[in-house]
Amino acid sequence: MKKDIESSISDLESVTSNTEKTLDKLIQASEKADASSSSTLFGAAGGIIGALAGALIAPYIALSALLLSTPLTALGIIGGILVYRGRNGIKLEKMIAQNxxxxxxxxxxxNSLPENAPQDVIDGLWDNYNILNGAYRNQAAIALSPKEKSKQGLMLPGGSKKTLNK
Structure with a gap:
């Protein structure tokens, strides 16, 4: 009986030690995840879902789990990041690239104008450049403003109803 109690205490101490080690590793992983961006975390979650899907589906379609899990993991990462960005984030990236x-x-x-180019041509091009940069700044502010979610398109400054991407 005494040996059973000592054995149980030893097992309990071992479980406690293993639990503490596991908790320390989980805390470290949580701190590392906390320092990551949300899009990175969504990508990681998508990758895990893709890997699990590959491992679960592979036996049913007679493919190696490794052959199926690898592309599904990659698709999961991409899908997770795209879900995080959402339609508006993707549209904003596109508008920024167009701008x-x-x-x-x-x-x-x-830069390619000849040195003797008329000043009104130079000024007109600089005005266009400034308008484009103003439109970018305005669109970024609109996109980041929760009150202006209904606004669509890359809006030109100055209260114009015109947009650059419609």
Whole structure:
């Protein structure tokens, strides 16, 4: 009886030690996850879901779990990040890219002007460049403002009803 009690106490101490180690590892993992961006966490969650889906589906379609889990993990990561960004985030990225292309084009035109170019042509190109940058700043403010969610398109400054992407 005494040996059973001593054995049980020893088992309990071992379980307690293992639990403490596991908790320490979980705390470290939680702190690392806390320092990560939300899109990284969504990507990681999507990757885990993809890997689990691959492991669960593989036996039913006669494929190696490794062959199926790898692409599903990658798709899960991509899907998780896209879900995090949402439709509006993706649209904003697209608008920013379009604005960057337009600004680069105007700057290229400015830089390629001959030295004897008329001042009104130079001023007109700089005005276009400033309008594009103003539109980008305004659109970023609109996109980040929860009160203005209903606004669609890259709006031009100055109360104009025109947009650059419609």
């Amino acid at each position: 960057r292309i337009a600004c680069d084009e105007v700057l290229d035109r400015i």
